[in-house]
Amino acid sequence: MFVSFFYNLRDRGIPVTPTSFLRLQRALRMGAIRSLNNFYVVARAVLVKSERYFDIYDQVFAYHFEGVELPDFEDIELSEMAKLLLDEWLKNPEGVAAALGVNEEDLKKLTPEELEQYFLDRIKDQTEAHHGGNKWIGTGGTSPVGHSGVHPGGMRVGGVSQNKSATKVALDRRYRDYSQEGPLTQSQMGEALKKLRRMVPAGPLDMVNVDKTIYQTMKNAGEIEIVFDRRLSDRLKIVLLIDNGGWSMDPYIPLVQTLFDYTRNQFKDLKTYFFHNTIYDRVWADAARYRNSELITDFIKRDPETRIVIVGDASMAPYELMNEGGSIYFGERSRKSSIENLQFLSQTFRHCVWLNPASRYEWSGTWTIDQIRKVFPMFELTLDGLDGAVSHLMSRN
Amino acid sequence: MVQDDFYKFRGADKYVLDDELAEIVNVSMALEMPLLLKGEPGTGKTMLAYAIAESLGMPLIILNVKSSMKLVDALYQYDTLTRLNDSRFSDSIRDVSNIEEYIKMGKIGQAFVSDTRTVLLIDEIDKADTDFQDDMLDVLDQMEFDIMEIDKTISAKNRPVIIITSNAKKDLSDPFLGRCNFHHIAFPEEDTMRKIIGVHFPDLGREIMDACIKTFYGLRKLEGIEKKPATRELINWIRALKADPDFKLSLLEQGNVPYLGVLYKKSPDMKVANEAIARNRE
Ligand SMILES: Nc1ncnc2c1ncn2[C@@H]1O[C@H](COP(=O)(O)OP(=O)(O)OP(=O)(O)O)[C@@H](O)[C@H]1O
Ligand SMILES: [Mg+2]
Numbered sequence: 001m002f003v004s005f006f007y008n009l010r011d012r013g014i015p016v017t018p019t020s021f022l023r024l025q026r027a028l029r030m031g032a033i034r035s036l037n038n039f040y041v042v043a044r045a046v047l048v049k050s051e052r053y054f055d056i057y058d059q060v061f062a063y064h065f066e067g068v069e070l071p072d073f074e075d076i077e078l079s080e081m082a083k084l085l086l087d088e089w090l091k092n093p094e095g096v097a098a099a100l101g102v103n104e105e106d107l108k109k110l111t112p113e114e115l116e117q118y119f120l121d122r123i124k125d126q127t128e129a130h131h132g133g134n135k136w137i138g139t140g141g142t143s144p145v146g147h148s149g150v151h152p153g154g155m156r157v158g159g160v161s162q163n164k165s166a167t168k169v170a171l172d173r174r175y176r177d178y179s180q181e182g183p184l185t186q187s188q189m190g191e192a193l194k195k196l197r198r199m200v201p202a203g204p205l206d207m208v209n210v211d212k213t214i215y216q217t218m219k220n221a222g223e224i225e226i227v228f229d230r231r232l233s234d235r236l237k238i239v240l241l242i243d244n245g246g247w248s249m250d251p252y253i254p255l256v257q258t259l260f261d262y263t264r265n266q267f268k269d270l271k272t273y274f275f276h277n278t279i280y281d282r283v284w285a286d287a288a289r290y291r292n293s294e295l296i297t298d299f300i301k302r303d304p305e306t307r308i309v310i311v312g313d314a315s316m317a318p319y320e321l322m323n324e325g326g327s328i329y330f331g332e333r334s335r336k337s338s339i340e341n342l343q344f345l346s347q348t349f350r351h352c353v354w355l356n357p358a359s360r361y362e363w364s365g366t367w368t369i370d371q372i373r374k375v376f377p378m379f380e381l382t383l384d385g386l387d388g389a390v391s392h393l394m395s396r397n
Numbered sequence: 398m399v400q401d402d403f404y405k406f407r408g409a410d411k412y413v414l415d416d417e418l419a420e421i422v423n424v425s426m427a428l429e430m431p432l433l434l435k436g437e438p439g440t441g442k443t444m445l446a447y448a449i450a451e452s453l454g455m456p457l458i459i460l461n462v463k464s465s466m467k468l469v470d471a472l473y474q475y476d477t478l479t480r481l482n483d484s485r486f487s488d489s490i491r492d493v494s495n496i497e498e499y500i501k502m503g504k505i506g507q508a509f510v511s512d513t514r515t516v517l518l519i520d521e522i523d524k525a526d527t528d529f530q531d532d533m534l535d536v537l538d539q540m541e542f543d544i545m546e547i548d549k550t551i552s553a554k555n556r557p558v559i560i561i562t563s564n565a566k567k568d569l570s571d572p573f574l575g576r577c578n579f580h581h582i583a584f585p586e587e588d589t590m591r592k593i594i595g596v597h598f599p600d601l602g603r604e605i606m607d608a609c610i611k612t613f614y615g616l617r618k619l620e621g622i623e624k625k626p627a628t629r630e631l632i633n634w635i636r637a638l639k640a641d642p643d644f645k646l647s648l649l650e651q652g653n654v655p656y657l658g659v660l661y662k663k664s665p666d667m668k669v670a671n672e673a674i675a676r677n678r679e
Contacts, residue, residue: 023428
C-alpha cells in the first residue's frame with residue numbers, strides 16, 4: 001500500500017527518494033503518526049520537498065486513501081523498492097544508512113546481491129510492523145509522539161482540523177496555484193540573477209586585514225599596526241541587447257520588460273541596447289532604435305570580461321541572418337552578414353548568452369534558432385533557464 | 398523596524414499556530430531532522446521558531462545567514478585581534494599562550510555546547526551559496542565540528558531542534574532537500590488572519606477588523622504588484638490607523654485607503670495601487 005503510494009507519487013513526477021520513504025516508515029514505527037490525517041501531513045513533509053508538488057501530492061493521496069482499508073503488500077513492489085534503495089545506496093551510502101538506522105560500515109561489507117536482500121528484509125520488517133493491526137489509521141492518539149522517548153514533549157496540536165478527514169482536505173486541492181508555473185515576476189528574476197555578480201575591492205579602507213596586520217606587527221617588532229582593506233563590492237559589467245521589434249516578440253513584451261526593469265535597478269554597470277530580429281552593424285541605446293546608435297565593431301573597446309546577454313526569439317527569415325545587407329531596413333546597409341556580427345561578439349567576449357522567451361519546445365524547427373545556437377548558448381527565459389544562463393556567465397572559462 | 402522587534406519578543410502567546418505545522422514540527426523532532434520552512438515574506442516563519450522555543454521551554458539561538466558568510470563564522474571565531482592586543486599590552490586577564498581563550502563560539506557552536514537542548518533557527522538560508530548550505534548540513538548531520546587552531550572537536554551535547562527558513566521561490570539543492578523535512582507556509586486565509594490580527598490587537602472592534610481585512614485582501618488581489626503586502630504590513634497598517642485620531646471607518650467603506658505607504662514599500666507598487674483605488678472609488 002505505502003509502496004504503491006510511493007510509486008504513484010514518483011510516476012506523477014514528484015522526485016521522492018527511497019531514503020525519504022524509509023524515513024517515513026521510521027516515523028510510523030516510532031509511533032509518531034497517529035491517524036490518517038496525521039499521515040497526510042507528515043508524509044508530505046517527509047517526502048515532498050517543494051510546494052510545486054503539493055497539488056499532485058493531494059491528488060495522489062486522495063486517490064489512494066479515499067475510503068480504503070490497508071490492503072496486502074505485494075512482494076514484487078517490495079523487491080523493486082529494494083533495487084531502488086540499492087541504487088540510492090551507491091550514490092549516497094551515508095543517507096541510506098542513516099534512514100535505516102544502521103551503521104554504514106557494516107553495510108559496506110556486503111556484496112550488492114547481499115545488500116539487495118538485506119534491504120528487502122528491512123523493508124519487510126518495517127512495513128509489517130504496521131500492518132497487522134491497522135495500528136495507525138483512525139486510532140487517534142493511542143501512540144502519542146514522544147512515547148519512544150526520543151524527545152521530550154512536543155508541540156500541542158489543536159483539535160479543529162482533526163474533524164475533517166485527510167482525503168477531504170486533499171480533495172480541496174489547496175495548493176493548485178503553486179503548481180502552475182506562471183510568468184516570471186521581478187522577484188523571481190532577482191532570485192535567479194542574484195549570483196550574477198563579481199565582487200572586487202572598492203570604497204573606503206575600512207576592513208581589518210588580520211593576516212597583514214599580524215605580518216606588519218611582527219615586522220614592527222610587536223608594535224601593533226593594523227592594516228585596513230577595502231570592502232568587496234559588485235563590479236560586474238553587463239551589456240543587455242534586446243530584440244524589441246516585430247510582432248513575433250509582442251507576446252513576450254511584459255516578460256522582457258520585467259527583465260529590463262529588474263536589471264536596470266540591480267546592476268550598476270549595465271548598458272542596454274535594442275535591435276530588431278538580429279544584430280547587424282549597429283545597435284541602439286534608445287528603444288525607438290532611432291537616435292543613439294553604436295557600431296558593433298566599437299564593442300571591441302569594451303572590457304572583454306563584460307557579460308553579454310542577448311534577448312530575442314531568434315526567429316526570422318534565413319536571409320536576414322545570413323546575407324550581407326540582410327537587414328530588413330532600407331537605410332541600414334550592413335557590410336557584414338548578421339551571423340558574422342554575432343560571431344564577432346562571441347569571439348570578443350568570453351561570456352555571452354542568448355535568452356529566448358519562447359518555450360524550448362518551440363525551438364526545434366526554426367532554422368535561425370539552430371544557427372544562432374551554434375554561436376551562443378541559448379537559454380529559455382524561465383527560472384531554470386536564467387539559472388543556467390547565470391552559471392554560464394559566471395563560469396571561469 | 399523597531400515595531401517588528403517589539404512584536405517578536407512576545408513569543409508564543411502572540412503566535413497563532415497552525416495544526417499541520419505543529420504536527421510537522423513534532424515529527425521532525427522525533428526523526429531528529431531539520432525542518433525547512435518556505436513561504437512568502439511575513440508568513441511567520443521566523444516567528445514560528447520563537448513560538449517553538451517558548452512552547453518547549455528551550456532557549457532559542459538564531460543564525461541570521463548573510464550572503465558573505467562562511468560556515469566557520471557560524472561555528473566559531475578565533476579572535477586574533479584581541480590576542481594580538483593582549484600580547485602587546487600584557488595587562489589582560491587572559492592567558493595569551495592559550496589560544497582556546499580566544500575562541501568564541503558562533504551560533505551553531507553555541508547550540509552544540511549548550512547544557513540544555515536548544516532551538517536553533519537558521520534564518521534565510523537562501524542568502525548563502527550552495528557550498529555553505531551543503532557544508533552546514535554535514536555539520537548538522539554529524540553533530541560535531543573541528544576547531545583547527547586548537548585541534549579540538551566540538552560535539553553537540555544535545556541535538557538542537559533545527560528550523561531553517563528560506564524566502565526563495567527557487568528550490569534549494571537536492572542533497573540539501575534530501576536531508577530536511579519540508580513545509581510551505583501558505584499565506585493565511587481570512588479566518589486565520591483574523592486570529593493573527595486578534596492576538597496583535599486584542600481590543601480591535603469587530604467592524605474595523607472586518608473593514609481592514611476586506612480592504613487588505615482586496616489589495617492583495619491587484620495584479621502587477623511586485624511585493625504584495627503581507628501580514629507584517631497589515632499589522633503596521635492597522636497600528637497606523639488606530640493611532641490616527643482623524644481616522645474613521647467610513648473612509649475604508651468608501652474605498653479610501655489611508656497610509657498606503659505602510660502597505661507598499663516600492664514606489665511602482667504604490668502607483669499601481671493608487672490607480673486601482675482611484676478607479677474603485679469612481
Ligand atoms: N501565525 C502568526 N501569529 C501571529 N503573528 C504572526 C503570525 N504570522 C505572522 N505574524 C506576524 O507577521 C509578522 C511577520 O512575521 P515573521 O517575521 O515571522 O515572518 P517571516 O515569514 O519570517 O518573514 P520574512 O520572510 O520577511 O523574514 C510578524 O510581525 C508577526 O508578528
Ligand atoms: Mg523571517
